[in-house]
Amino acid sequence: MSTKHGKYKGHRFHGDPKRFEVVAEFVFETFKRNIKYIADIAGGRGMLTRILNKQYNYESIVIDPRGYTLVGVPNLNEEFSSENAPYYDLVIGLHPDEATRQVAKSALVTNTLLIPCCNFWDRSKKLGRDALIKEISKYYDEHNVKCKKVVLDFEGPKNIGLVSWKSKNSG
Numbered sequence: 001m002s003t004k005h006g007k008y009k010g011h012r013f014h015g016d017p018k019r020f021e022v023v024a025e026f027v028f029e030t031f032k033r034n035i036k037y038i039a040d041i042a043g044g045r046g047m048l049t050r051i052l053n054k055q056y057n058y059e060s061i062v063i064d065p066r067g068y069t070l071v072g073v074p075n076l077n078e079e080f081s082s083e084n085a086p087y088y089d090l091v092i093g094l095h096p097d098e099a100t101r102q103v104a105k106s107a108l109v110t111n112t113l114l115i116p117c118c119n120f121w122d123r124s125k126k127l128g129r130d131a132l133i134k135e136i137s138k139y140y141d142e143h144n145v146k147c148k149k150v151v152l153d154f155e156g157p158k159n160i161g162l163v164s165w166k167s168k169n170s171g
């Protein structure tokens with residue numbers, strides 16, 4: 001059965017709130033100290049960024065036009081454009097909704113972690129979770145982006161992502 005809401009450190013979230021810790025740990029295990037500046041695209045309230053900064057000493061910022069981050073979480077209240085991706089060592093899209101394509105486009109120039117939520121990729125098709133991951137992988141392949149599918153340890157089905165590495169030719 002799927003959890004619709006959950007509490008984490010006194011705050012209520014849609015879906016499994018364990019995702020923030022799991023994703024932060026995955027980032028650290030994958031990139032260690034080889035990265036510093038992170039963009040948490042569509043970061044919502046900013047719990048992921050808070051953990052990345054406080055527990056792992058990264059410099060993460062939420063970019064989300066909704067502008068309702070928790071107190072003390074660095075944020076830019078604007079829509080994300082992949083044009084700004086080169087400023088970051090890692091672009092994360094954890095359930096990034098309308099920003100999904102801009103996160104995927106970021107993979108052409110920097111490291112990314114994209115955990116899509118619903119089909120904001122191609123509105124002309126009905127794409128379930130697996131088909132959506134397949135379409136984004138195909139896009140990466142077409143652009144010579146090296147990526148790996150990852151299953152993260154929080155409640156599914158929205159716990160599958162693609163981690164990608166900046167290519168040597170992407171500047």
Ligand SMILES: C[S@@+](CC[C@H](N)C(=O)[O-])C[C@H]1O[C@@H](n2cnc3c(N)ncnc32)[C@H](O)[C@@H]1O
Nearest residue numbers: 042043044063064066079080094095097098099
């Ligand atoms: C499903 S919520 C996910 C929030 C958070 N990542 C989490 O896991 O709780 C989707 C978020 O996408 C944001 N969003 C929508 N369009 C965006 C865009 N173009 N650029 C950045 N964020 C966007 C919304 O404001 C919303 O906060």
